[in-house]
Amino acid sequence: MGASSGRRGSFKSSRSKPSRRSPDVSPSRSRHLASSSPEYLFDESQLQPPAQxxxxxxxxxxxxxxxxxxxxxxxxxxxxxxxxxxxxxxxxxxxxxxxxxxxxxxxxxxxxxxxxxxxxxxxxxxxxxxxxTAEYKRAVRALAAQEFKGLLSRSSIDAVLSEYNYSYLDARQTLVDLSSKTWKFTISSFLFRRKPVTSAEAETHPLIIWKSADDGSMVPTIKATGSSELDRELFEELIIPLKEREQLLREERDRAMAVSLLTEDAEAQEAMFECTCCYSDAIFEEITTCTAEGHIVCFNCVRHSITEAVFGQGWQRSIEKETGALRCPAVASVECASCISPEHIRRAMQAEKNGDEIIRKLDQRLAEHGLLSSGLPLIRCPFCTYAEVDDLYIPASARRPRIRVSNIPNIVVIFICLILSPLSVPILILALAFAILSLNYSFRAYVSRRLGAAVMRYQRRRRGLRFNCQNPACKRSSCISCSKAWVDVHVCHESSLVALRTQVEQAMSMAIKRVCPRCSTSFVKTAGCNKLTCPCGYKMCYVCRKNIGTPNEGYQHFCQHFRPEGDGRQCGECSKCNLWEAENTEEILRKAKMEAEQKWRESERRELSDAEKAYLEDGVGRFCRDKGLGRLLPGGKVPSIDEVCDLIIEALFV
Structure with missing residues (x-):
């Protein structure tokens, strides 16, 4: 069984029929709903506060x-x-x-x-x-039993709900998949034309029941479940998105009607204004003027110019970076040097469908331009656009490392031992080669940059690598050095393959696990038949999850027709579960592994190398530990230049 794909899957309830037309949802008209159905919730004021x-x-x-x-x-x-x-x-x-x-x-x-x-x-x-709580579990069981009545047994429903910790909206997709495979559903779909619904549209969700108000409008409701917590969850997930969407649609319709009425009145009074950019007529409420020449520009041209500047090629031509204003787009013999103020830009963008998002993108690009123009070194959050000045580069707070005096005698002793050892000749040759190379300016600059970067990394470690984003929408902690999410205890530069392996193992485990509805123990069948027995004594079918611990069930739950042991094919004489039926575990695990790897690629924005694929296959990085000098070095690899510089700085400075 695959993990749930979210809360989009659904199954049409036989007790309600969603309307085919997109109904008019209006919070102001919902209070006119007939009071004869108090068990249906259509307004947030009807929700009871969650019980303690x-x-x-x-x-x-x-x-x-x-x-x-x-x-x-x-x-x-x-x-x-x-x-x-x-x-x-x-x-x-x-x-x-x-x-x-x-x-x-x-x-x-x-x-x-x-x-x-x-x-x-x-x-x-x-x-x-x-x-x-027990009340919440009873309400979830009752809701599932009502929706899947006659299709799934109660024990199967309980087992699926236990797998998802009684989160009904998450468990529905699995319940739908199981019910659509039963012979009962096959018969009901053939006789009563019952269709499986896996709709992603909120209007046709089977848990939503459309009720007619006194004014003829249709109002979405959900039936009270008896649990205030479950009622609130269903209301927040199903009803509120519909109301928010209809609120936006109603505002757009009201504004379009107001503009239409104003336009008719202005045309009748001959009070229209001609735009100097597109030469179309516009009403007074839909125009603005530039700051110096007074060119009249309609809001449509302003919106088009801002959208092209943010998402197209008009950034350099249209935007005044210092003030955030829009350069006048009027068509004239001499290019107008004045601008349209940011206040009028925001007023014009209010009528755009995604106007707030475009303004936010504009502000981000202006802020980014200001930060780059300042020339200050910045620390950026890897998860959002937040950035702040790196305080290590500020002279007032920068602390230069001091020579570690206690290590000088040790270094002198080590140097004398190396001179007296058989390795003195190679060391002298290396020292002479280094002295000769130091005469080259490019080599000195290269070494200076490397040591300077090592000093900065040393100061960074002394200050702390944890960076806390101050963006209210993010507030995430990250590592300044490796730009990964901060998790205590943080190991800097830890390979992202560990995260990939964790995601793959988690996805593969979730794809084939079962949960005992009595003691909530998770387990996975690796071999044997489909009659599973939990340590607590609960017996269930691995295929349909039904309770088979009753005297009349047991092995009688499975097909009794003769077949070779281990034959997992479907019986042609009955529709009972096959004792030896096996899911295509390899296919399920392969699919789960591919999905986890795809999510990792999207987050890392790169592909796996051959060495990384080998690492994932054998579980250890033998590909880098069994070669040459790696056997003699800690960590199994030759240190990089940066690691050597870090060792020198840490040994000499405090």
């Missing part, structure tokens, strides 16, 4: 936060499983001790990647990873 979790759930979630802070590189589901397995007394200390002494026994490839793109850096445990 029971003390045991609060304690579990607090322990979850503590463990996530202690072991930030381990997935939260590992802590959740261990907390559910141990008794309440001293379980936090027991789990911490086990993870410190033998992490491989519990983690098994379930580690987090170093770079969490798109995740909230301030949140250790997300809402979908936290422990759920």
């Amino acid at each position: 979790p029971p003390p045991d759930v609060q304690d579990l979630n607090q322990n979850l936060e503590r463990l996530a802070a202690l072991f930030p590189d381990i997935q939260v589901e590992v802590f959740r499983e261990m907390l559910a397995s141990f008794s309440e007394e001293s379980r936090l200390f027991i789990i911490t001790d086990k993870l410190l002494k033998n992490p491989g026994e519990f983690v098994k490839g379930r580690r987090r990647a170093n770079d969490h793109a798109g995740s909230d850096a301030n949140t250790l445990v997300s809402r979908t990873d936290a422990f759920r």
Whole structure:
């Protein structure tokens, strides 16, 4: 079973039919919805505040936060499983001790990647990873049982929900995939023309029920589930995006109507103005003038000029970098040297569909130009456009390294030993060659640059490599040296292959794992038949996840027709699960591996080299450790020039 592809997949409920037309959603008209259906939620004011979790759930979630802070590189589901397995007394200390002494026994490839793109850096445990209350679980089970009634057994639904920690919107895609393969769905789709729905359109989502208001408009609603937390999740994921989109559409329609009315009135009064750029007529509210000559320019020309400057080839020609103004685009015999003010630019861009985004891009390019023009050395956030002046380059705060006096006697002793040793001749030859090369200015400049860079890296390590972005939309921490996300304990210049291997192992593990709905233990079938027995005693089918621990189930759940042992083909005489049916594990793992590698390529913006591919295949970097001098050197490789310079600086300076 592949991991869920998100919250786009859906399955049409037999209890509701979405409208084929795109309905008019209006928050102002939603209050006119008939009061005869109070169980349908259409407004945020109807949502109840989330109830306080029971003390045991609060304690579990607090322990979850503590463990996530202690072991930030381990997935939260590992802590959740261990907390559910141990008794309440001293379980936090027991789990911490086990993870410190033998992490491989519990983690098994379930580690987090170093770079969490798109995740909230301030949140250790997300809402979908936290422990759920019994009320929330009952509401999720009831919702799934209602939607997939007659298609999946309750035990199969419980098993899938357990795999996703009862996050219903995440588990729906797997439930849809399982239900579409059953013989019940095949019969119902043939007799009742029931179609599988995997719609990405919010209007046709089966959990949304369209209700008619008194004014004839259609209002999207969701049926109350009995859990205030689940109601709020469904409302935020399904209803609010529809309302926000309709709000934007309504504003665009209102503005277009206002411009149309003003244009008709201005044409009737002969109060139109001619644009000196495109020579079209415009109303007074849709024009601006340049600061000196007073050329009239319509907002359409302003919008076109700004868009071309930001995304096209008009940056140098159209933008005044010092003030951020737009050079006058009026067509005249002599080019106008005046500008259109930034205030009028923002006013013109308000009517553009993506006007705020274009203005933001314009401000970024102006800020970038100002930073480059200043000539100051900058430190940049690798995850956004934020930059600040590097304080190490400011004379007031720069601290030059001092000679390490305590190391001078040691260096002198080492030098005398080298002179008296059999290696003295090669050393003298190297020293003479270095002295001769030092007469060359280019060589001296090269050595000076290398040593200067080593001194700067040394100062950087003394100051600290952690860089905290101050952009409110980012707020992520990174390493100044290697530009990777900062994770304690940070190893600078650590190969990104570790992150790739972690992502691949995680994706392959998630693709074939199952979760026991009784004790929440994760496991993977490596061999044997499809009758799985959890250590807690729960028995389930690996194919459909149904509970087969009842006396009437067991092996009777599987096909009883004669077949050779290990034959995984589908039976032609019945539709029961095959005891020996095996998923194409190699194909599933290959697909998961390819998806993880593709995400890594997009984040790293490069391809794997042959040596890196060999590293991933054998698990160790033997390709660089078994050659020549690498056997005698620490780390198994010849040090680079930068590493030699760093060693010299660290040995001589403090």
